Amino acid sequence: GDSVTQMEGPVTLSEEAFLTINCTYTATGYPSLFWYVQYPGEGLQLLLKATKADDKGSNKGFEATYRKETTSFHLEKGSVQVSDSAVYFCALSDRTGGFKTIFGAGTRLFVKA
Amino acid sequence: SQTIHQWPATLVQPVGSPLSLECTVEGTSNPNLYWYRQAAGRGLQLLFYSVGIGQISSEVPQNLSASRPQDRQFILSSKKLLLSDSSFYLCAWSPRAAGVQYFGPGTRLTVT
Numbered sequence: 001g002d003s004v005t006q007m008e009g010p011v012t013l014s015e016e017a018f019l020t021i022n023c024t025y026t027a028t029g030y031p032s033l034f035w036y037v038q039y040p041g042e043g044l045q046l047l048l049k050a051t052k053a054d055d056k057g058s059n060k061g062f063e064a065t066y067r068k069e070t071t072s073f074h075l076e077k078g079s080v081q082v083s084d085s086a087v088y089f090c091a092l093s094d095r096t097g098g099f100k101t102i103f104g105a106g107t108r109l110f111v112k113a
Numbered sequence: 114s115q116t117i118h119q120w121p122a123t124l125v126q127p128v129g130s131p132l133s134l135e136c137t138v139e140g141t142s143n144p145n146l147y148w149y150r151q152a153a154g155r156g157l158q159l160l161f162y163s164v165g166i167g168q169i170s171s172e173v174p175q176n177l178s179a180s181r182p183q184d185r186q187f188i189l190s191s192k193k194l195l196l197s198d199s200s201f202y203l204c205a206w207s208p209r210a211a212g213v214q215y216f217g218p219g220t221r222l223t224v225t
Contacts, residue, residue: 032213034213043203043217044203044214044216049213089157092212094212099145099162099164099207100159101214103156104156108154
């Protein structure tokens with residue numbers, strides 16, 4: 001079945017450092033891909049999405065490109081801030097999988113001042 | 114605009130007591146609805162999802178149940194709580210045939 005694998009955390013960075021969180025997926029159909037962010041004690045929020053190959057999703061300085069050839073959707077940000085400290089979830093949704101979204105295990109990011 | 118509400122925000126219940134968590138969505142109709150559980154520092158576990166009133170699909174057999182008595186209302190219940198039910202419970206909705214999900218603020222349940 002469909003699955004999402006993302007790099008284990010925690011990831012600890014200094015402010016203004018470059019961020020990459022790796023995400024790869026397995027899907028039988030043509031999924032849409034998502035990154036969600038969860039701040040402490042809160043629900044998840046959609047950060048960005050891409051619905052087809054070579055699409056780039058972007059929001060708040062974060063970017064991810066849908067790479068069908070490598071089945072990847074890595075999250076990047078050029079300069080992280082302390083306020084970016086959170087848990088990041090990669091996810092996919094596939095029509096052939098019904099109405100469910102498959103989430104990765106999450107990657108915790110700590111940004112130090 | 115659409116809004117999702119969950120209550121209560123926190124709950125402390127003794128072992129063996131019943132549970133009822135409620136989730137409502139405003140500003141949309143015919144949403145898909147989901148209940149997830151998230152253990153501390155862990156990922157999401159899908160518990161139930163619903164594509165319409167009275168239609169519930171269960172992902173994990175356990176002592177929890179879900180009901181959808183109205184189009185935009187989703188309830189998570191238990192007759193007798195276990196210590197292992199302590200967790201963070203999240204409700205979410207999505208538009209029909211769309212992959213993006215919108216999450217509520219969550220309920221922190223502690224079973225003592």
